[in-house]
Amino acid sequence: MRILLIEDDAEAAAFAAKGLREAGHVVDHALDGEAGHKMASAGDYDAYVVDRMLPKLDGLALLSRRREEGDETPALFLSALGEVDDRVSGLKAGGDDYLVKPYAFQELLARVEALGRRGAAPASADVTTRYQVGDLEIDLITRTVRRASKKIDLQPREFRLLEYLMRHARQVVTRTMLLENVWEYHFDPQTNVIDVHISRLRSKIDKGFDKALLKTVRGAGYTISDID
Amino acid sequence: MLRLFRTTSFRFTLVFVLLFTLAVGVLGAVVYRASFGAAARQTDQTIDGELAVLADLFAESGAGMLTRVIRQRTAWRDDSIYMLIGAPSGAVLAGNLTALPPEALNTEGGFFDFAFERPILDAAGREIGIEQRNARGKVMRFRSAPDAEQSFLVVVARDIAARDDLRASLVNVLVRMLAATVALGVIIGILFSRSLLSQVEAVSRTARAIRGGDLTRRIPRTGAGDELDHLSGNLNAMLDQIERLMTGMRDISDNIAHDLRSPLTRIRNRLTDAMKGDADDKEDALRATLDDTERMLVTFNALLSIARIRSGESAGVMAPIDLVAIAEEMAELYEPAAQDAGFELVLTTAPTPPVNGSRELVSQAIANFLDNALKYAEGGTRIELKVARGARGKAELSVSDDGPGVDADDRARILERYVRLETSRTTQGSGLGLSLVAAIAQAHGAKITLQDANPSAKDAARRGLRITMIFPSADRK
Numbered sequence: 001m002r003i004l005l006i007e008d009d010a011e012a013a014a015f016a017a018k019g020l021r022e023a024g025h026v027v028d029h030a031l032d033g034e035a036g037h038k039m040a041s042a043g044d045y046d047a048y049v050v051d052r053m054l055p056k057l058d059g060l061a062l063l064s065r066r067r068e069e070g071d072e073t074p075a076l077f078l079s080a081l082g083e084v085d086d087r088v089s090g091l092k093a094g095g096d097d098y099l100v101k102p103y104a105f106q107e108l109l110a111r112v113e114a115l116g117r118r119g120a121a122p123a124s125a126d127v128t129t130r131y132q133v134g135d136l137e138i139d140l141i142t143r144t145v146r147r148a149s150k151k152i153d154l155q156p157r158e159f160r161l162l163e164y165l166m167r168h169a170r171q172v173v174t175r176t177m178l179l180e181n182v183w184e185y186h187f188d189p190q191t192n193v194i195d196v197h198i199s200r201l202r203s204k205i206d207k208g209f210d211k212a213l214l215k216t217v218r219g220a221g222y223t224i225s226d227i228d
Numbered sequence: 229m230l231r232l233f234r235t236t237s238f239r240f241t242l243v244f245v246l247l248f249t250l251a252v253g254v255l256g257a258v259v260y261r262a263s264f265g266a267a268a269r270q271t272d273q274t275i276d277g278e279l280a281v282l283a284d285l286f287a288e289s290g291a292g293m294l295t296r297v298i299r300q301r302t303a304w305r306d307d308s309i310y311m312l313i314g315a316p317s318g319a320v321l322a323g324n325l326t327a328l329p330p331e332a333l334n335t336e337g338g339f340f341d342f343a344f345e346r347p348i349l350d351a352a353g354r355e356i357g358i359e360q361r362n363a364r365g366k367v368m369r370f371r372s373a374p375d376a377e378q379s380f381l382v383v384v385a386r387d388i389a390a391r392d393d394l395r396a397s398l399v400n401v402l403v404r405m406l407a408a409t410v411a412l413g414v415i416i417g418i419l420f421s422r423s424l425l426s427q428v429e430a431v432s433r434t435a436r437a438i439r440g441g442d443l444t445r446r447i448p449r450t451g452a453g454d455e456l457d458h459l460s461g462n463l464n465a466m467l468d469q470i471e472r473l474m475t476g477m478r479d480i481s482d483n484i485a486h487d488l489r490s491p492l493t494r495i496r497n498r499l500t501d502a503m504k505g506d507a508d509d510k511e512d513a514l515r516a517t518l519d520d521t522e523r524m525l526v527t528f529n530a531l532l533s534i535a536r537i538r539s540g541e542s543a544g545v546m547a548p549i550d551l552v553a554i555a556e557e558m559a560e561l562y563e564p565a566a567q568d569a570g571f572e573l574v575l576t577t578a579p580t581p582p583v584n585g586s587r588e589l590v591s592q593a594i595a596n597f598l599d600n601a602l603k604y605a606e607g608g609t610r611i612e613l614k615v616a617r618g619a620r621g622k623a624e625l626s627v628s629d630d631g632p633g634v635d636a637d638d639r640a641r642i643l644e645r646y647v648r649l650e651t652s653r654t655t656q657g658s659g660l661g662l663s664l665v666a667a668i669a670q671a672h673g674a675k676i677t678l679q680d681a682n683p684s685a686k687d688a689a690r691r692g693l694r695i696t697m698i699f700p701s702a703d704r705k
Binding site for chain 1: 524528557598
C-alpha cells in the first residue's frame, strides 16, 4: 500500500513510518497540513494517516478539503482527543477511522491495512454477500456459515464477529477493532472479554478440522487466514 | 457615596421622584385653585351684591340718601367691608376709607387691589398707631340720569387679609408637601439602591476573591428569590463547574506526576543497569520496560478519561437511554469471560423509566463493575447484573457478587482515586476503575452506593459486595 502520513511530530512519524515500511508498505511523510495537502493532490495513495492537530492546516480542514475535491482515499485520524464527540467530528469530516494517541503500533498497522482493503474494493463490490477463507464460508443473506460444506450454528453475535473477521480475512484485527466494530464500544475493558468470545467462536469453526483458520497474532490480535 | 449616585437604580429612583413630585405639584395646583379660587370669587360676588343694592338705592332715592346709608353702614368699625362715596368734586362724602384709593381712578367699573393706611384706635378711641390694610374693591360711577353731568364715585371693598392668610397657609402646606415628597423619595431611593448595590457589590467581591485565586468563594445568597438572587445562584453554579474543571486539571497533573514518576524512575534505573549487563540482561530490561510503558499508557488513558468526564465534556452526548438494553448487551459481552473465570453471570431486569445518559459511559461503568467482580470476588460463584426500579421509581443498576465483600470502613474510600485495598495489592490494576465510575456517576447525576450483597451470609467470606448506581429520573432538571 502507498500510505501518506501527515504528522508534525517527527519522531512519532518516523516510528510509525518505519513500522509501516517493515510491514511492506510505501510511506511518504508530510510535516504540516499544507504540505500534506499538496502531496495528496500530486500523489496516488491508498490511504492517508492524518494527525488532527497540524500546523498551517489542521487535520479536519485538510480532509474536508480533500473530500470536496473529490478525493475518496480512505483516511485514518490520529488524535490525542479521544471522546465520542471528537470521534464523531472526525468521521463527519470524512475520516474512515479514528485512533487515539498514544496507540500501539500494531493497532495502527491493523487499522491502516483494514482501510486499504476498503479503498481497494470498488463501490459496487460493497454488495458482496459471501466471503470464503479456505473451506470456511459465510453467507450474509441466508445468515449461514459452513465449513467443508458442514453447517455451523452461530449465535447472532458470533455471526457478526465472524463476519467482521471474514471481511478482513488475512489481515490482523485487533481486540479494540473488534470491540468497536462488533460491539460498538470505544473503551477497553480490563478483562479480556474478547479473547473468550474468540475462543468460543474458534471452538465452533475450527474444532474437529485439521487446519485452524482463526489464529492469534501475538501482541496484536487475531486473523482469519488459510495461509500459515 | 459617589458610587451610589452613579448606580442605575439611583438614577431610576431619581426619575421616579421627579415624576412623583410633578404629580404632587399638579395635585397641589388643583387644590390651590379649588380652595383659594373659590374664596376669591366669593369676595367679588359680595362686592357686586353690595354695589347692586347701593345702585338701586341711588336710583330710587338719590345721592343724599345714598350718602346717609353709607354713613350709617360704616359708622361702626367693620374690618370686613369698606365703602366710600365721593362727590363729583372729588371730596369724600361718607365712608370708612380715609381717601379715594388712587387705583380706583384708573379702573372705573372694575376690580382692583389696593392698600391703605388707617389709624389704630384704643378702647377709648385714641389714636395709638397706623396700620396698613390690604383690600380688594370695585369702583362705580353713579349718575342720576345717563346724561346727567353730576356723578358720584362709589367704592365698595373687602378686606383681603383673611384671604391672603388662607393663601399663605395653603402655599405653605403645598411647599412642605413637595419638600417631604422629594426628601422621602431621595431617602427611599438611596436605601433601595444601597441594598441593590450591596448585592452587586457582593458579586464583585466574590469575583475579585476568585480572581485572586480563591476558587472556593461563592456569592452569598439573600434567599429573597428575586432576580438578583437567581443570578447569584446561576453564577455560583457556573463557579462550581469552573472549580470542578480546575480541580480536574490540577488532579490530573498531580496524578500524572504521582503515577508516572515511579515507573519512569524504574525504567531509567533498569536501563542504566542493563547498559552494564550482557545481551540477555538487555533483552530482559527491554521487555520489562515495554510492559511498564504499556501499563503507563493504560493509566494515562484512564486519567485522561476521568478528567474529561469530570469536566462535564461528555454532557453533550447525553440522550435518553434504555438501561435494560445496555445491561443485556454488557451481560452478553461478559458472559463467556465470567464463565471462564468460574462465575455464573445472572442478568435480572425490570422495565425502568428511560434515563438521560450516555450508552458508552454507562456501559463503561458496568464493565468496571464486572471487571472488579471478576477480579476481587475470590471464591465466589455468582455475579448478578440487575436493572430495577428503586425507591420513588428511580432506575437502579447494580452488580452483586458473593465474594469476600468490602469492610464498611473501606467502602467510601474505594471510590476515591488510587485507593486499592491492601488485600488486593497483589492483583493487577491501575486503581482507577472505580474513580472512573464515580466520575461517570457524577456526569449522570447518579449516586453510587456500596453494601453487603448477602448481609445474612454465615460465612464472612461470602457476604459479597453490591455496588449500585441510582439514576435521577430523566424528566427532572
